[in-house]
Amino acid sequence: MENFEFLRNVTIGQYFQGDSIIHRLDPRAKITILLILVVVNSFILSFTGNVLLLSLCIALVLLSGISFRFMLSGIKPALPLIAIFALMQLFFYGDAYPPYGMEAVTYWRWGMMSITNGSIQLVIVTLMRFLEIFFLVSLLTSTTTTTNIAYAIESMLEPFQRLRVPAQEISLIGTIALRFVPIFAEQMEIIMKAQASRGADFGEGGVFQFVKRTRQMVTLIVPLFVDAFRRAEDLILAMDARCYTGGRGRTKIVRFHMARVDYLFIALTAVFGVLIMVFRNNFPV
Amino acid sequence: MNTRGRVIIQVNDLHHTYLRGTPLEVKALKGVTMEIYEGEVVGIIGRTGAGKSTIVQHFNGLIRNRERGRVIVDGHDMADPSLDVRAIRQKVGLVFQHPEQQLFERLVGDDIAFGPKKMGLPPEVRRERVRWAMEMVGLDFEKFKDRFTFSLSGGEMRKVAIAGVLALQPKVLILDESTTGIDPRGRKELLSRMLHLNREHGVTLVFVSSNMDEVASIADRIYVIDDGRTVMHGTAREIFAQPEALRRYGLGVPHVTTVAHRLAQNGIPMPRVPLTVAEAEEDIWKILSS
Numbered sequence: 305m306e307n308f309e310f311l312r313n314v315t316i317g318q319y320f321q322g323d324s325i326i327h328r329l330d331p332r333a334k335i336t337i338l339l340i341l342v343v344v345n346s347f348i349l350s351f352t353g354n355v356l357l358l359s360l361c362i363a364l365v366l367l368s369g370i371s372f373r374f375m376l377s378g379i380k381p382a383l384p385l386i387a388i389f390a391l392m393q394l395f396f397y398g399d400a401y402p403p404y405g406m407e408a409v410t411y412w413r414w415g416m417m418s419i420t421n422g423s424i425q426l427v428i429v430t431l432m433r434f435l436e437i438f439f440l441v442s443l444l445t446s447t448t449t450t451t452n453i454a455y456a457i458e459s460m461l462e463p464f465q466r467l468r469v470p471a472q473e474i475s476l477i478g479t480i481a482l483r484f485v486p487i488f489a490e491q492m493e494i495i496m497k498a499q500a501s502r503g504a505d506f507g508e509g510g511v512f513q514f515v516k517r518t519r520q521m522v523t524l525i526v527p528l529f530v531d532a533f534r535r536a537e538d539l540i541l542a543m544d545a546r547c548y549t550g551g552r553g554r555t556k557i558v559r560f561h562m563a564r565v566d567y568l569f570i571a572l573t574a575v576f577g578v579l580i581m582v583f584r585n586n587f588p589v
Numbered sequence: 590m591n592t593r594g595r596v597i598i599q600v601n602d603l604h605h606t607y608l609r610g611t612p613l614e615v616k617a618l619k620g621v622t623m624e625i626y627e628g629e630v631v632g633i634i635g636r637t638g639a640g641k642s643t644i645v646q647h648f649n650g651l652i653r654n655r656e657r658g659r660v661i662v663d664g665h666d667m668a669d670p671s672l673d674v675r676a677i678r679q680k681v682g683l684v685f686q687h688p689e690q691q692l693f694e695r696l697v698g699d700d701i702a703f704g705p706k707k708m709g710l711p712p713e714v715r716r717e718r719v720r721w722a723m724e725m726v727g728l729d730f731e732k733f734k735d736r737f738t739f740s741l742s743g744g745e746m747r748k749v750a751i752a753g754v755l756a757l758q759p760k761v762l763i764l765d766e767s768t769t770g771i772d773p774r775g776r777k778e779l780l781s782r783m784l785h786l787n788r789e790h791g792v793t794l795v796f797v798s799s800n801m802d803e804v805a806s807i808a809d810r811i812y813v814i815d816d817g818r819t820v821m822h823g824t825a826r827e828i829f830a831q832p833e834a835l836r837r838y839g840l841g842v843p844h845v846t847t848v849a850h851r852l853a854q855n856g857i858p859m860p861r862v863p864l865t866v867a868e869a870e871e872d873i874w875k876i877l878s879s
């Protein structure tokens with residue numbers, strides 16, 4: 305049966321008001337922590353390392369007081385894609401990745417395809433790494449307003465402005481893109497309902513009937529684009545009307561102050577990151 | 590048409606919660622009860638956020654009730670999971686606010702024919718349906734069918750969008766704030782065309798609006814919704830005779846009705862609560878000549 309409530313599925317980019325310690329951290333500190341953990345995430349290939357990192361991510365989510373179930377529900381729309389990738393890794397990467405901390409064992413082989421304990425480990429580790437990144441990004445966007453994220457990025461890019469990095473413009477583009485995600489989700493819901501009211505049916509045909517499903521989408525995509533252009537023009541006009549000229553010398557009403565707790569969180573994350581990186585080849589599995 | 594026919598839509602103690610089970614959940618309906626008879630014009634009024642749109646989306650199965658309450662449309666229980674929702678949507682047409690946003694085909698005729706095509710009707714029947722629907726909204730078939738959709742004016746686009754729903758030939762037509770954002774003349778024309786549809790073709794109209802003048806001029810009966818509940822119902826005259834009660838729910842009365850209430854306060858009672866300027870004029874003439 306159709307379900308038109310899209311906001312249920314868009315958890316990234318949705319801000320939840322709260323007063324947890326994660327909410328109160330300086331947005332720059334949060335971004336720094338995110339960056340450190342993303343780097344760590346891209347280096348560890350072992351079970352132990354990922355279990356540690358995933359535990360840390362879950363601990364941070366719990367600390368933020370945001371519903372765990374709701375956050376997980378955001379993965380639902382991506383599940384078919386994740387499943388396809390996992391299957392491809394399982395069957396075609398058997399020889400490319402020798403298993404970490406184990407003797408290589410081949411369970412099954414047929415032509416180009418094979419399943420080894422290396423490919424099984426790869427699938428599990430990839431899923432864990434995906435979850436870690438997903439939690440971290442959701443956590444940042446659900447505890448920080450988009451404007452604060454943008455200001456933080458701008459402030460962090462400021463030192464590079466001498467190198468002609470357009471910090472302010474970059475953060476503006478980011479804010480606008482993030483800001484419009486829920487608006488378009490809502491607009492899509494309205495258009496979908498309107499089309500369903502005059503006989504369109506969505507979700508007919510299986511997940512893998514791409515052509516059929518794509519054709520159904522035409523009735524949504526055209527109106528959605530028309531709406532997007534209209535909104536973009538309105539936005540330009542609104543910015544113009546407020547004499548927005550962008551760029552240099554713009555002052556801000558919000559100023560961030562890094563407190564002791566912010567430095568503490570960054571330091572703890574950094575220590576965690578360094579320890580894992582140093583010992584990443586010494587884990588048993 | 591006040592002759593009461595069969596009940597076509599029945600709503601009983603309906604509850605609905607948006608985004609249930611998430612941190613964003615909102616209780617939208619907390620007990621709505623209403624009956625809509627075949628062939629009548631029903632107005633649903635209430636302040637913004639009262640739950641009007643949520644109610645009418647239950648009528649064609651865009652929202653299915655899974656909580657307390659029942660919705661019966663043309664004899665079908667809408668909570669029944671085996672229900673053919675598409676068949677219901679052919680019987681109950683729903684036009685949203687700013688319906689012109691739903692257009693997607695290049696040519697006007699093709700866009701209106703979308704619904705009939707999805708129903709699997711043969712091309713000749715489709716063409717007839719499109720012709721009929723365009724006539725109903727006041728667009729000339731020959732002149733408009735091959736025009737580019739996106740080159741039309743806002744008012745014309747809205748007519749095309751409404752025709753797109755009418756092409757399904759629904760028994761019930763729901764207009765959910767569908768007249769907002771067009772000029773007064775266009776509004777008036779649209780209202781009289783919808784009324785024609787009701788009188789001549791027996792289409793039951795459900796009219797959701799926050800414009801009291803509009804509702805007064807078109808609705809036989811009115812339901813007032815506030816905070817997800819049915820708080821008042823009756824004929825248009827009964828409802829607009831109680832301006833204080835309406836004010837409590839953040840609503841007003843039509844301008845002509847206000848004039849009548851003022852006259853009554855100043856010792857000139859009117860024989861009835863006027864709903865249109867024509868009625869008020871008639872009554873004032875009567876008072877003046879007596």
